Amino acid sequence: MAAAALVKTRKMGAFFKKTTLSMAIAIFSMFFGAGNVVFPLVLGVQTGEFFSSAFVGLLITGIGGPLLGLIGGTLYRGECLAFFGRAGKIGGLILLVVTLGLLGPFAVLPRCVTVAHAAILPLFPSFSLGSFSFLLCFISLLLCFKRTFLLPVLGYFLSPILIGSLLLISAESLFSSPSLAAESAMSHWKAFTGGISTGYATMDLIASIYFSAGIWTMIQLHSADKSPQAIFSTTLRAGILGCFFLALIYWGLTHAASVHAQDLIDVPPAQMMTHLANITLGPKLGLVANLAIVLACLTTIISLVMTIAEILSKYLSYTTLIIVQLVLTALMSLVGFDGIMQAIYYPIMIAYPVVIALTVVNIWSKMRRNVPLYSS
Numbered sequence: 001m002a003a004a005a006l007v008k009t010r011k012m013g014a015f016f017k018k019t020t021l022s023m024a025i026a027i028f029s030m031f032f033g034a035g036n037v038v039f040p041l042v043l044g045v046q047t048g049e050f051f052s053s054a055f056v057g058l059l060i061t062g063i064g065g066p067l068l069g070l071i072g073g074t075l076y077r078g079e080c081l082a083f084f085g086r087a088g089k090i091g092g093l094i095l096l097v098v099t100l101g102l103l104g105p106f107a108v109l110p111r112c113v114t115v116a117h118a119a120i121l122p123l124f125p126s127f128s129l130g131s132f133s134f135l136l137c138f139i140s141l142l143l144c145f146k147r148t149f150l151l152p153v154l155g156y157f158l159s160p161i162l163i164g165s166l167l168l169i170s171a172e173s174l175f176s177s178p179s180l181a182a183e184s185a186m187s188h189w190k191a192f193t194g195g196i197s198t199g200y201a202t203m204d205l206i207a208s209i210y211f212s213a214g215i216w217t218m219i220q221l222h223s224a225d226k227s228p229q230a231i232f233s234t235t236l237r238a239g240i241l242g243c244f245f246l247a248l249i250y251w252g253l254t255h256a257a258s259v260h261a262q263d264l265i266d267v268p269p270a271q272m273m274t275h276l277a278n279i280t281l282g283p284k285l286g287l288v289a290n291l292a293i294v295l296a297c298l299t300t301i302i303s304l305v306m307t308i309a310e311i312l313s314k315y316l317s318y319t320t321l322i323i324v325q326l327v328l329t330a331l332m333s334l335v336g337f338d339g340i341m342q343a344i345y346y347p348i349m350i351a352y353p354v355v356i357a358l359t360v361v362n363i364w365s366k367m368r369r370n371v372p373l374y375s376s
Helices: 002-015 018-031 034-075 080-083 089-103 109-120 131-142 149-178 190-204 204-222 229-259 268-287 289-312 319-336 337-368
Strands: none
Touching: 002 131, 018 034, 018 229, 018 289, 034 080, 034 131, 034 190, 034 204, 034 229, 034 268, 034 289, 034 337, 080 089, 080 204, 080 337, 089 109, 089 204, 089 289, 089 337, 109 131, 109 268, 109 319, 109 337, 131 229, 131 289, 131 319, 149 229, 149 268, 190 337, 204 229, 204 289, 204 337, 229 268, 268 289, 289 319, 319 337
């Protein structure tokens, strides 16, 4: 018994070792961007007393999806071209172009900018979207060129502030507002399916496939054991832990929004977090939420821009790709949050099921042929 307990303790120690924990927080930061701030709040407002059913649906697609994509992407050591190539030369190219466009400067990146702008408006009401967009993209540009320091910045500074801020808001709603909002017209089933749809809207499964390239590189840079086996093992442990953090925050935000649904029902989605923070923490502490939103958006922008640049660096220079992405992002953000969401609705509905199917096929193909998960 003592020996078994010792083995178990060592395994737990390996799971929570410094590199794994840092990578888990970094993975959480990569996934937790603009949509991840907005969508759980919208879901909580819409479902009210049935938020638990909605959260279960969100857990399936919003947590299971990115973890599945992270594993699938790691099967190919982050080589996304090979991953999508399983769909055929033409099919893979189409999927690659569409998904990179969705995650890049034509959808997710400018969405991050618009949400960050909404968060900063209470502090600087006269700060125009255009000026803010170019400022945020310029800051992102500087941080992208410090990519060797990205893990320490995400893991030890930005992410703890972000997680702490959101946990504070969630805890305040949980302990000071024990009763849920007024009865919802939704059923448990409708709330559940709404949660599933919300998980699709985050596009984290698609993002995780591309993030696997950057994650693989970062672990190589910061791990003593650089073997494929060790990298895959660290990625898997960090992915599970990072998704657990993500689920915890999702639950807290969905619950908080359901509690205060009546106060948020007429608030534009991009501004919900700011209003929720003012309600739960007061005007002064509400500034914490603004900081959390801006940090979430900034870390997502940096992660996506670097990831896409790495993938396409075989065709254009890394520096050029970063600059072009951020310039296009600043320009596209001028469309506004609602305009961006309308533009990406149909591409998501078409591309997402295809990517899910491809991910499952890729994983099954490796397992069926008894190919090690970390092989190329």
